[in-house]
Amino acid sequence: MKLKIKNFNWLAGRPVVFLNKEAAKKLNVHVDERVSISADSKKVYAVVDIFEKMLKKGEIGVSDEISRILNLKKNSRVEVSNSLFSSSGELIKRKLSGEKLTEKEFNALVSEISRNNLTESEIAYFVAAEKIKGMSGKEVIYLIKAMVSNGNKLSFLKKIIADKHCIGGIAGNRTTPIIVSICAAAGLTIPKNSSRAITSASGTADVMETLSNVEFAPAEIKKIVDKTNACLVWGGSLGLAPSDDKIIHVERILNLDVEPQLIASILAKKISAGSTHVLIDIPYGASAKVSTRKEAKKLGAKFRKIAGYFNLKLRAVYTNGSQPIGNGIGPLLEMRDVLAVLKNNPDAPRDLREKALYLASELMSLCGIRNSQQKAAEILESGKAYAKFREIVNVQNKKEKNSHDFEKRVKKMELAQFKKILLAEKTGKIVSINNNKINSLCRVLGTPENKSAGCYLHHHLGKIKKGAKLMTLYSESKSKLKDALKFIKETKPVVIK
């Protein structure tokens, strides 16, 4: 049926239309079902919402995504049809019943996801199929190929592009800015793009943002890398493997970990980013994503196998994930730890320093640098890594006022105004610091939105005396601080025995 556009200037995150009840009835569509909208020779699919009184008879409300794709003007007329079943739906249905899909079929499916043509529930069915029915090695390869070819790609015209990735799950653990600084100072090209926090207290992009701009277009990133050998930016706006963001979004609804999707997501992003040598950090431990070293190695082998197909040099390392790494958890607290390590402060968290040095030297060795352990340590201790970090931040802040005033920026980094110090209630041994609970605690305190919130761990696993400082909580709101204390009482993120 023909309907007249009513534009609400409304960016819904995906193509959405509003219909009044009458039009919905005629089209036989319900809330959250799909219609196709055609204008001239272009066609787009959109999800339906029913909107009673804002639409006159014969009108349709469209989100900005649709106006852009169809190039619609005010009062344009479009042809709207019920489009309940997508051909991708048929593919997902087959995957649900355990069939293997072909390369062409994965490409069709991922292309629809990338173009926002599938509903969340269709993607949920796909994720459930991946989780329960599994994916063959071939299927993961097809999925990666499809994810890469349906997105943007970066390229840097260098033989070696170094990259690192941690599968996540460990609180704190902000090694990336240190590793990138060391490796770039060692002469490697390492254009690092990172995510913001999804369910954790903070992501590398959130942490970097306490000091630096992190949102850049691909062309700007190239300039930064030309100057500094590196960058530390947010990957979200680059459009690399966009289907991935949508699938992760749907996984997140149930907080699911789907192994083949994890492998495909990480490798598709690395390939799209132009990386050639990739270090994968797989932490294991009771509250990590992977429980044992054995499982971690199994996952690492899968990464290597799939990476081999794409001629990606990949090394997996298995690190202790039994507790948070570093003392500060939360964007600003983590940046303080990073700076302390880079500046070789005597009170810098040792575990963070050691892990960052280890990963940097592994990545350098993967890229063919000899004596990498020694070299990495020398670069850090000599202050070259710190100088490189300042350089990267200054270049990324070039468009800001006083862009070179690194110290001023650091001084401005103030922790949240409300704080509470918790003391050990008895003498004994800290036997557990749960990563997930510490992450949740920080979110209760306001991270990652409030960059200055979070918690500072004065002690890691091991002995502690009654009355010693255990942790300090920071929040911008008194009531959140209260909620955090309640959360600690209920969930016991730290156990002393």
Add this chain to the structure above:
Amino acid sequence: MKLKIKNFNWLAGRPVVFLNKEAAKKLNVHVDERVSISADSKKVYAVVDIFEKMLKKGEIGVSDEISRILNLKKNSRVEVSNSLFSSSGELIKRKLSGEKLTEKEFNALVSEISRNNLTESEIAYFVAAEKIKGMSGKEVIYLIKAMVSNGNKLSFLKKIIADKHCIGGIAGNRTTPIIVSICAAAGLTIPKNSSRAITSASGTADVMETLSNVEFAPAEIKKIVDKTNACLVWGGSLGLAPSDDKIIHVERILNLDVEPQLIASILAKKISAGSTHVLIDIPYGASAKVSTRKEAKKLGAKFRKIAGYFNLKLRAVYTNGSQPIGNGIGPLLEMRDVLAVLKNNPDAPRDLREKALYLASELMSLCGIRNSQQKAAEILESGKAYAKFREIVNVQNKKEKNSHDFEKRVKKMELAQFKKILLAEKTGKIVSINNNKINSLCRVLGTPENKSAGCYLHHHLGKIKKGAKLMTLYSESKSKLKDALKFIKETKPVVIK
């Protein structure tokens, strides 16, 4: 965070809120995620849409569902929080990994679905888990209990309440109005509520609506049944097992058939409707929902077992579903067939008459009526069934003008203006009439929205001569008629060999 209500008078089908980008960022929610909204001591969960320019800073747009539940006035302020993980999400996640859920857990889950607190994607994960991981008999019982107790119930203060249900999938097959008329004339109480078409050409409610009102409140239904022993109404507005409608909606996205859900859906609706004696028709055949008689019997045994737990007398019958039943497919064409059978017209479709008589006599026998076969035939042949049908329709039309003018109504039933007669292209045997394809063909022609559209089968399986009438297509639009011819060419719903 506190936000001020902006009401759009907008019935979204479930609780939905609009946030501007800034508020969404602060709450750390994305499109299609969930927030909780509290006012006074009431709380409701809602799905998020991001709406850029229609909301001022500090405003939230809420759908009517929310205003009603929270009793909101213009300019009220509400507390909005990120509510990403629901406790039901945790249950669904466990079901996905193959765990069995308890009675209490099913109740919690279904209660959330009934109150519209789960997103479509969460329900999709649940449906996928049911489909792939299966459900134990106990779990189906818990699910039914939960569906019944989280919905409205009808009760009729009679010892025997007869009911029938076909699991669906056969085109035409409009036996219900005939069975209800025969059984009610035989003295049984049979308050029948039916659905509208979901993916088929028409549902019993769509067919009845060509002659009669079908939407009534429970109190009105009681009055109709008091007068006539029966009713033929739409079940959709009665609020029986409302979770079912939402689950079916999500199944429909991929057109999935999930057996435990099918059993639970049907029995929960029957129990909620107060039925005590239920006949289940399970057609089998190549294009039916169940392929073989053996499979049909297996499904029937499951129905009986679960029904036994609820003290529901249930009989399953296994009927030939290898082709459409009756000649007309589409609401009005099917009503014509029904009337022809009830009026004992010599040209009434024989298959429809025989099947309706068989099912009526089986249901009568289940309810303790002896010689039911003979009695059913006598009631139909004597015109008592037709009289009863007229009585039901007249009572259901009581509020209409000229409510007793049954004949006038029948005369008004005019078929769609554009028609096309298709002839057999060769002499031979019709070896296949595919139910799904015939249903889809009718939808292309405009059913169920256009009640007068559809197709008339002049022949069933068996011999046919070149040039004989094969089928007539009816549509209200020339372009749909064209599309239908293309559809026939592509999919070949009828095969002559």
